[in-house]
Amino acid sequence: MREKGRRMSSQAVGNQTSSGATDDYSNWYIDEPQGDQELQPEGVLPTCHPSLLTGLLHAGLALLSILALLLLAVLVRCRRLRPHHGPGRLGLSSLVPSPVDFLAGDTAWTVPAAVFVVLFSSLCLLLTTKDPLPFLPLASPPSRDGETESPRGSWKIIALLYYPALYYPLAACATVRQGTAQLLGSMLSWAHLGVQVWQNAECPQAPKIYKYYSLLASLPLLLGLGFLSLWYPVQLVRSFRNTAGAGSEGLQSSYCEEYLRTLLCRKKLESSSHTSKHGFLSWAWICYRNYIYTPQRGFRLPLKLVLSATLTGTAIYQVALLLLVAVVPTIQKVRAGITTDISYLLAGFGIMLSEDRQEVVGLVKHHLWALEVCYISALVLSCSLSSLMLIRSLVTHRANLQALHRGAAFDLGPLPQSPHPSREAIFCWMSFSAYQTAFTCLGLLVQQIIFFLGTMILAFLVFMPVLHGRNLLLLRSLESSWPFWLTLALAVVLQKMAAHWVFLETHHGHPELTNRRVLYAATFFLFLINVLVGTMVAAGRVLLSAVYNAVHLGQMDLSLLPPRAATLDPGYHTYCSFLKMEASQSHPATTAFCALLLQTQQPRPPRAPQDGLRQGEEEEGMQLLQTKDPVARGSGPRARQGRARWGLAYTLLHNPALQAFRKRTLSGAQVNGAQP
Template sequence: MSRAAGNQTPSGATEDYSYGSWYLDEPQGGQELQPEGEMPSCHPSVLPGLLHTCLAVLSIVVLLLLALLLRRRQPWLHCGHGRSRLPSPVNFLTADGPWTVPTAIFMVLFSSLCLLLLAEAPLPFLALASPSSRDGETEAPRGSWKMLALLYYPALYYSLAACATVRHEASHLLGSTLSWAHFGVQVWQRAECPQGPKIYKYYSLLASMPLLLGLGFLSLWYPVQLVRSFSHRIGAGSERLQGSFPEEYLKTLLCLKKLRSSSHTFKRGFLPQAWICFRHYVYTPQRGFRLPLMLVLSATLTGTAIYQVALLLLVGVVPTIQKVRAGITTDVSYLLAGFGIVLSEDKQEVVELVKYHLWALEVCYISALVLSCSLTFLVLIRSLVTHRANLRALYRGAALDLGPLPQSPHPSRQAVFCWMNFSAYQTAFTCLGLLVQQIIFFLGTTALAFLVLMPVLHGRNLLLLQSLVSLWPFWLTLALAVTLQNMAAHWVFLKTHHGWPELTNRCMLYAATFLLFPINVLVGATVVTWRMVLSALYNAVHLGQMDLSLLPPRAATLDPGYHTYCNFLKIEVSQSHPAMIAFCALLLRTQKPQPCTAPQDGFRLGAGEEGMQLLQTKDSMAKGTGPRACQAKARWGLAYTLLHNPALQAFRKRSLLGAQANGTQP
């Protein structure tokens, strides 16, 4: 009767009840339900494509104005028979010049490329022409558009970087306008849409922090330079400052003997020794030396790459683990029982155990990430010390074991190619090296935590320790074999005679070697395992270090990173030698020969005379202090200093290419 009564209910009521029970979560009015934890797409007031189009047009206009300004300032240069000359974005081989603008530009460029990886529209202004590309209808050509975007962003920031190389009031004004436009657009976009649906809601904002930092610095630097240029006209003062670093290097080099003699007066103590060790392993600025701009850019890009990769690894994994840990219910006990894993009879205890293990996994991941970033940063600091040591040695003409030297002093095609790719290779090696370190260290910390630490703390699941204990005869035999062989080698097979060790008891030595051969095979298997672990850890830590070859010395030239570094050093030394730049600056600023006399009160030596005075001896009253002798000393000092300069060897006569310091031919 109850079934009949139930069947006699109106059909409309039954349908309403069934639909109401099964479709309670159905959105009303045709609205689409957003998945839990997913951020909705942001719709800014102004389309990003329109903003990028305006920035691209403004950059082109600024570049054309800079070209016209450069043509007006330097009309004597043969730039294609009257065609406008494009300014250089960065003077990479300039000895003196601001480091801050190129580093900020490259930091902005690399951060833009990192944001490009997850961008829906590779080229933002394409969304204006084809809005359907957002919805995935044209997914196939998106990869080709991303490859084209790799050329678009350097072209976009070309004008912003070129405004600093022209060094004119108008260029500073254009740079201020362009930097404010870029910075304003970025701040506007981040303020309207601080959250995004990709990976993590704040990933786009956090990843754009180096971009905002670089653009903010440029928006302040250009106005400051504009005010300075209007306050005092850059004329003779700028020419005087152009050779400051090379002249400082030359003075330090020529006064090196005096500095060494005075350094012996310091007392040897704990703090001086600690400071010396610190300077050997951590880069500290030294008087008279300045790293080339390319190395400074590489260090800046390495730091930016560490931040970007670490941020991606952090926000891509940790929030997911936290969501999984927060969503664990008692149903996980049935899931584990399906795989034959029974942690406890109490379901609530199983939930707590699973949450605890997920928390331990999160701790292992974060610890591995911190360790990877710390080691990569320390390797970067240590590499700067190696770069300085190699450059100083090559500046003074020393021969380093950096691969085969070029047969000709002229720059080779391969060396120029390696020099162009050095900073890009260093950035790519750092990113990949940090990723490999994270994987290796995460696996190691997870194995250590779940197989050793947690079983020891809780006193259960001691599988690894029990397996090691069950093999105690094997480990005891190996330990006794190694210990006895070392003791016998020290007390039985060696005998000290007249202060020199000699081999003795050869019959016992031969017998012990023969009898212990099988055991030594097992010892060798253990040692080779340890060798593989050490090699993997060492290569993983130094994967991003280009000044060190990961291959043996005989195969060092097969390492592409080390080969690129060697050719990079050759180009830097041959094209921007500080001694050559200093002497050329002194010769260019010497207008007329002056008498070689000691300076008097109220008389200031010229720039060229100051450079000549550095080459004179302390005894000014010695023999040969006349004008001719002074001129001969200056010429001899110039020839002696520039004898092994690669930048000038190419312009010598063929008979002087192999000349030695004493004038003899090889």
């Protein structure tokens, strides 16, 4: 064989030298690439090569974040070394700036919400990215079997800690409250936004899942960074205008004072807002207030709950986008590629739709279109229900927090043994927002599967057979088994009618059981039929339970288990511990009481009464909070002592945050000094 190959090659060389020209055999196949060009398969996007390396840009962002964090630590240290801060230990925990003041009542929720949206969007993009760490592209060496052994799984775990560290200074700049910190925040937000816009502008398409998935999934991230890039410059300008109060610190108690005023004046406000009109409009307004969250005067949701609501909305968008682009474009491509060969494929499975192959193509395309409509309808229904459950949960959160603030802690389960924060409560408080986001993602996925199956059953077994007049499988099965279903229906109807008209009589306004012999005979005679009815009821119970739990899977304020086993539900247990932690550590009455004590040392100028309330219409506590008498406002020692005693008595009564510091003899005290 080798000699034969040599002879053939020598003959080819001889022919080439004799003719003086070389035959161009590559022109025979015009479809093959010329030179080093490679043909891209149809529908596959070519790899995008940006002008600036992504790793270089992210390495610069990481270095900038480290420098910003160090500078923020220096600013915090310089501020704590000022004389008015007093002596104290300067440990590492006191020098590192906090990213978010979660337990502060007056903390603005916009910046933390934007940062957490950016973090969660980065996680969604991390699941489909090729390189978990952008500044460290990985080259996976091929294994012996020809498959690639990639260490990206372990690198993605590291990336879960890298992105929080990357955006940590972006959130911490808002808590330092200095002009330099606002300038750093502006620079960081502009740098992050510029890198993201540059990448999405140069490479808007990606071969993963869908060509525009990366761009659409980056929209919440771009919106969050865009908001921060506008918010920090505005705060920087405000800090320049208010240079006198830029470095001032103190206990921000405007919300707490408003909460306390609303609580003390609740009787007057409720009487003024009461209406005597009854009808459909009033009933609709009551239902709207009970199921749709509306802002309430004098009450503000904690920051963690606001962050959870924001992340829930972002999770609904991300999961819905992934479910949409992963299925719908594929169905559209399949429908566009249907040819007459589909009739032979269906004939191989024994399915004959029509003798005309063009009609078969039209029917198959119509069924694929119906499948796409069912999928999109199920997705819209799932997103709508998840959004409604989110709004309903906000109403429940407010009701539960108000109950805990007034001391009704038994509504959410047994109280802990000690009023001090427990390790379990701290863990639940830390993981609440993350759990809420994960439950929402899984709940939306389960809802999509259940609703998609339900809509397909209705479309392909009921609507389309009736519309086309063929493949009436469900109707034929009902036609053949109608005596069975009629017997079950008649048995149920007759038993209910007999229970209402035969076995129950009313004498002197009290119902009494009669015709007991007939009742016993009917019970024995209909036993077997009731067994079949019970089977159908059991199937309906399983279906109803599955749909109910799927709809409420994303709600942590509702246990999916019965009340006796509610403590076994990890989501509900986390929610209860979270609320108790919030009520014990950020009680508005406690903050208002501490603010009153601070006001006795440094009184503020008087403020006009709010909402037109006169001094005679206010409670005793309101008169202490705002009064027109300059002597009683805080200048006299008796007024200070009276205000402090009133605040202490009001706060210590039902406040979980201070129950641990009360005397043992007062542990069972109730209102007006009554003992249990």
